Amino acid sequence: MVYNYGYGNKPPKYLVNPDLLFRYQGMEEVKRQLGRHIAVEPEWEAGFTLQIQLRHILAMFQDWSSSNDELLLLAFKECHSVLMQCNNQPFHREATDYYMCKHILHVRPYKVSQEPVSIHLPISRLLAGLYVLLCGKGIIDRLDNPESYDFTQLAELPLRCVVLAAQVSAEMWRRNGLSLVSQVYYYQDVKCRDEMYDKDVLMLQIAASKMDPNHFLMLILLRFELFEYFNGSCTSKDQDELRQWNRLTEEMLYLLIVVIGERYIPGVSQVTKEDVTVREVIHLLCIEPMAHSSLVKGLPENESHETGLESVITKVATFKKPGVSGHGLYEVKKERLMEFNPFFYHYSRSQHSKAEESQKKRKAQEGNDKALPPPLPPAFCPAFSNVVRLLCCDIIIHILRHVLQRAVEDRPVNWTEAMIQRALHLIGQALLEEKTQLEESTVEEVTFDFSLKARIIGSEHGKSVFLLLYKIKALPSLEAQKDMVKWVLQMFEIVKCLREKSSPTVPMSMETKPEESAQDKEKAERKRKAEAAKLHRQKIMAQMSAMQKNFIESNKMLYDNMPESGTQGEPVTSTVSCAMEQRDMCIAIGPQRGSTIDDREVLTCILCQEEQEVAAQAPAMVLTACVQRSTVLTQCRGKIPPFRADGPGTLYPLYMPPELTVGTHTGSCGHVMHATCWQKYFEAVQNTTRNRLHAELIIDLENGEYLCPLCKSLCNTVVPLIPLEPLTFNYENAEIIGQHLTLPRWIQILSARIKGLKSVTQDNEGSSGIGNTGLCGEGQPDFRSILSYGVQEPRKFSDSITEMLVVCATTVHRVGLKTAPNELCPRVPVMAWNTCAFTIQAIENILQEEDKPLFGSLQNRQLAGLKAIVQFSASQRLKSSQAVIQRHFTDMLGVLLPALSRKNTPSLLEVDCFHLLVGLVLSIPSLYQEEAVDLQPSAVSSAYNHLHIFHLVTMAHMLQVLLSSTDFPEVEAGEETEEARAAAEFHATVSQHTGRLIPDASSSSLAERVKKGIEPFLCCAALFFNCLTGVHPPEELFSTSVTSQGQMEALCSYLALPSNVFQLFQDHRDTVTPLLQRWCGSPAITKALKGKTQTVRYPRRRNRLIDLPEDYSALLNQASHFQCPKSTDDERKHPTLCLFCGAMLCSQSSCCLSQLDGEDVGACTAHAATCGAGVGMFLRIRECEIVLMASKTRGSTYPAPYLDDYGETDPHLGRGNPLHLCPERYRKLNQLWQQHCILEEIARSLEVVNVMFAFEWQML
Structure with missing residues (x-):
């Protein structure tokens, strides 16, 4: 396509294949669809694929051509010759004369909305680029017969293309479908605009510099199909047509702003490529502070894929370091904000709105007015100096007067605020140009006279542009443009004073005096009204206060009796004294335990929004919850104990090993529902999910999963809310009982009770050892001695609470033991106690890791969930066989009292004491069960039970x-x-x-x-x-x-x-x-x-994610030396690092497949099953991304904790910048793991990223 000639070689006749460009010019023409919508979307990608391929080639060709003057002249002539041969867009009619403001334009009629038009004009755009190079080198005069060039014809095709984009924006081509919208998008997008849209604007600037300015503007109006509209010969009452005219007027005014104001092009003005990049960066940062990668994406690349950002960024912006979850941002320097142009031609519509809003907000915060005037542009080069004549010709004055007059008439259908905003910007550009010329030359030398023409009274109702501006200033509907109008009027005064060579301060003050007095009057009136309103409010409040006092005085008896009715018969003093006693006696267990405040808890269901009090006999209210297996606290990673749920003599789960190898964690997002509402919601989720392919990826219906209706957290059960049991504690009685119920006596009573219960149930297994060690003293107490220290009826729960207890307990049992649901399994209560203990240990671990106090620092959702889990675990025994729980209690107590031990009872070093404590405390009430009567210990008995159990377990733990x-x-x-x-x-x-x-x-x-x-x-x-x-x-x-x-x-x-x-x-x-x-x-x-077996050291090691190197290149080096242990070939592998244990794995490879539950799985999935109980967190080193896994079928990616110097991650190492470990982000990953939020994060990620086909996570 480009012949390989060096700069020093003699140039050939043409360097770019002219036949290719000739055929490319005008390809894929489109014609506006009328009546029906287009039936089939036409092919359009091929043209833009070719454009993207040619983009850098054409740019390099232009650079190459500019290396030699003769070569450049030859290239321009040949390009012009080929353009004249193109007949893709013939005129079908003869030229016609068009009249406006005593000017005549002789041109052929053409309407973009009716004729075919193409967006592909490579020859026209190449010609524009070569022309600017000629001007830049100062050899434009060396063209043969330059007067023969018809610039009206040269501008025709680019102008049509710009008008096409404007009409698409005005929604005139809606029936042409998405293909045309996509073409216009790429036409102005950063990937293509430098050789498409920018070159069309450049060609229009060339034409404007060579044509009569009035003729050029008339041509613009003709091609925008607004000529008759501005000539006053076209009226319409059709709302759609008026709306189209308004939108086209906006686009036409915007094009004029661009043609006149966009001068940051080498050759058009005295700027360099670096200046161009600086301006692009400033305008990107005026939208909002941006990350380095966002800036790079917003800038065009050269043939070397460079943007030039690094060389200019420090001149225009300051870098703000990243936070934990965000990335580093560049903010534009304040001294550069004066270069902001709200109508920057590379802004999209959304970017324009965001930039304008951002800058107005900034100005308001600084206490300035909200005017956004045009910046002072660089001067045109001599070849383009005539472009500014557009701003002072007769037609532009006519256009501005017409637009402003429409606004003054205040008919909303005839104008828009955007039209006025653009008109004000054009006026501002004209005044800035006139001011610059007056400052650089004498008044006699300056021919630019916009301010004079703007003050001349026109034919329309006798109004000049200047007077119309004063009328617009008073319009309430244009309040948002008031500051801009003020700035324009001030500029008029400055220019006037420059022409008169006098100071602007005195005339300005004289002229604005009436205006200022009116403003003062307006402010005084607003102040008077505000004072009156304030006095009125004070008067009303005083009246209300007096009425309240009178009502209280006349109803003293009612107010005296209020405390009794408000507290159901309890005097206020009792509550106060109870609170004081509670502060004085902060003791949780034993005969001196403090009081419990009986708070009435009323909660709102998130589904039906109805309030209900949490009560034992009321319909159940439940918390959403997620039960999962966890190895967060494990002391022997990778060694999950093998067990069978039905296996005889299995120690786990009754005895949790001290290594905490695998636990069952129950977490909650803290959102409350009625049990009935949740059941309806869950049924609806099941019904709808079965019909949605994507939803199956997020939730597992077979395992009872659903998303919280409010926060979309992943859940798989609910925890019933059970209020604290009301406390009726007799301290005097407790003291008397304490004199008899000492620790040895308590052990005797328990032993007698256990022995008696075994004899009753005909189960003498292991009972022969009771009482043989002298621990219980001489003479065993009676079988029912335990009841003599206080019993009461057990709590009664409503049927719905009972049902929810079963639901939660079954889920905990099923998930914790990876077994089928079975509410009658004897291990169900044990798993309820275990999840209670493990969840508390996990929370304590988090608090210690984050250096937070034990109380007062938990989030509300964590605290609500923890209280619910503890109360659930304490109440669950009521739904289990009391004989089973008695047996569990006896087995657990056997660890502490060897007289009760069995053959398989573990030693003290083989159990976790906290799990033992929770199990004993929550199961001891079962000893009070009688054959015919349901009983439980009284508050005093429970206090001593808790005290003695806790003392025994504490001594064992010591x-x-x-x-x-x-x-x-x-x-x-x-x-x-x-x-x-x-x-x-x-x-x-x-x-x-x-x-x-x-x-x-x-x-x-x-x-x-x-x-x-x-x-x-x-x-x-x-x-x-x-x-x-x-x-x-x-x-x-x-x-x-x-x-x-x-x-x-x-x-x-x-x-x-x-x-x-x-x-x-x-x-x-x-x-x-x-x-x-x-x-x-x-x-x-x-x-x-003797060291023959390993033991756990206390306090246990607190697990954290592995230490990662600070420099990512160290990991890459480690990965480069990784060899798959099961493969001998040199095939490229995907080394993946487990962040839990540091193991390097070979992922996504057939060589490391293994069997898990009868299925083939990848190395990461198999490793997660043993290392994280199914949960995994891996770093894919070559991709520089984290992979979170929750099961064989579910996972998601997560940003790696490595950032470049700009505070950004680099997925797949696409940018190739040096990366360094971010401690804050890695700490956040560690919290994600320790807080058991990996499942939740995966669910959120899958919900956001809507994928139709699931990734095979099991093969990772």
Whole structure:
């Protein structure tokens, strides 16, 4: 297409294939469709594909031609010759004379709306480019016979193309379909505009510089089909036709603004390519602050795919660093804002509106007026200097007067605000030009006389442009343009003064005095009205206040009785005293537990918007919830325990291993519905989803999934809202009972009860050991002794709450154990307790990671969900077999009381103490069940049950910490405290029982080590008992400013522990000594202490995503050395990094397929099943993107945490900029994982990205 000639070679006859351009000129003509809509969309992509291919070739050809003057002249002549041979657009009629304002234009008639027209004009545009190069080099005069060039004919085709775009914008070509809209879009788009739209504008500027300005404007009006409209010989009452005329007038005025004002073209004015890029960047940033990539997309590329942005960006903009979720933005410098042109010719309609709104908003914030005047343009080169004559010719004055007169007549159908805005801009351009010339030359030398002609009274109703502007200023319908009109009138005065060579200040003040006095009057009137309104409001408020006082005085009896009726018979003092007592007694468990405020909770259903009180006997209200398996807290990643839901002797889930290998997390978005509303909604979702292909990708109907109706979070169950049980606590009775119900007596009573229940149920398995160790003392209590310390009837729930308890428990059981739904399975209550414990541990982990206080920092949705889960777990036992729960309680208690243990009961080092605590607390009420009567412990009995269970579990956990510790912190030597002495005694006792297998340490470091180890357990226990009992915690737990020692003391106080936790072993020495001996004597513990088995260290390691290198090139280098372990070929692989454990995997490759549940899956899917319990977060290194996975069939991409110097990600490494790790973004990814929001993020992503065909995530 381009012959390969060097710059120094003799130029050939023509360098670009003329036959190709000849055939390309005028291809794919279109004709306006009338009557019916086009039946078949015509082909249009081929023409633009060719244009995109030719774009850089034509640009390089022009650069090459300009290297030699003779070559450039020859290229221009040949191009002109070929253009004259083109006859794609023949005129079908003879030339006609057209008259306007005493001027005559002799031209052939042609209407774009009726004749064929093409958008492809490569020869005309190449000619325009070559002409500018001739002007730039100053050799335009060397053309042979330059007067022979018919510039009216040269401008004809580009003008038609511009008019076509204007008519499409005016919706005159709606019946031609989408193909024409697409062509016009690409015609003005950044990919094509430099060799299409820009060159058409350039050709019009060339014609304007050579033609008579009146003739040029008459030609414009003719081709826009507005000639008769502005000549006054065309009237219409048709609304559509008037609307079209208005839109075409807007487009015509806009074209004049562009032809006159767009001078940033080398050769048209004295500017460089860098100046052009600077102006483009300024106008892009005037729309809004932009990222580097957005700026690059908005700028045209050269043949080397460069935009020139880097060389100019620092001159025009400042860079604002990115935040956590956003990207770095460039903001235009204030000193560059004066170059803003609201009618910049590369703006689309939407960009124009956004830029105008943005700049007006900025000006209002700065306290300035909202006028957006035209910027001062660079001067035209001599060859184009005649273009400015358009602004002072007779026709432009006529056009402006006609437009302004229409507005003054104030008939909305005859004008639009956009027309006036463009007319004002044109007037501003003219006045700026006149002002510039008057400042650079004497008045006698200046022939530009727009201001004089604008003051001349015209033929239409005797109004000049100047007087019409004053009338427009007073129009209420043009209030938005008032500031611009003021600026124009000021410019008129400045130009007038320049012509008179006098200062503008005095005449301006004299002329504007009436205007200012009118403004003052208007302001005074507004102020008077505001004062009157204020006085009126004050008078009304005073009257209302007096009426209220009179009503209260006359109804004293009613107001005296209000507290009784408002609190259902309880005096106000009782509530106040209760609140004071609660503050004084911030103790969650035991006989001194604080009071629970009985808040009446009224919630609104998000579906039906009806309010309802949450009550045990009321219809159920539910929280949306999502249950999922989790390995967030695991201490042995990749080792999910194998188990069978029906397998005999399976330890999990009854005993959660201390590694927390896999847990069941229940989260909620906190939105409330009636149970009946949710059921109807869920049924509707099922019915509609089955008919939608895409929805199947988002939600899994078989697993009961749905999206929250309000926030679209992924859910798979609901949690019933159950109010706190009303507290009737007798402190005097509790104190009396406490004298008898000591820890050893409590153990005796429990043992007797368990033994009796086993004998009743004819199940003597494991009962032979009861009472053989002396733990229960001499003489066993009676089977029913436990009932003597207080019983009550269990809570009664409505049928709908009972039903929702079953729904939630079944989902937790099904998801947690990956088994079929079975509400009768004995593990259902166990999984309810487990999800309660694990969810609390996950929340405590988040709070510690984010350095937030234990209370007061949870989001409302998290707090509401946590309370609901705890109350659900406590109430679920009422729907299960009490015998099953009794058996579970006995098995769990066997870990603490070896007398009750079975053969498969694990040792202390093999269980998680917090799961054990939750299970024991929530299952102990089952011991109070009698054969004929449903009973549960009274508030006092529950308080002692909770206290003794918690003390036992705490002591067991302290032993866990000591047995698993190998390193002890160094503590400054000082006076030995009571706590240190108690810790040393505890260590000595344990060391004796373990055969001196535990390491020695100082008493102070022992105390610190154990306290630090049990602190997470105590935090979880505080959250649990707070949600269970509702007792307000101490204020110290609401602040992070409290010292570690202060927080530990507050926790101990809230949980009824001595501040010296080692005091527990001394207070219960007689009871605990034999227990310690049995606990330490376990063979499993001996193995662990000898190093034969691994043990968990406390506090547990807090999991985070793996450490990534700061420079992304390090990851790329690591990936380049990656070799698939199962493949020997050199085929390119897709190395993918697991962010949970750091494993490098071979994704999307057949070599690493494996079997999972009988299906072939990719390496990432198989890895996620063991590493994240089905959830995965992977970094695809060569693509530089994160992949989130939630199951074998569901996943989504997520921006990588690596940013370039401009604060942007680079998906697929398309831009190739150096990338660096963003700690804030990586921290956000870590939170996404730890807060169990990956499933939610995937669902949101799939909903936004509407894909018709699912990606095969299982093959990743």
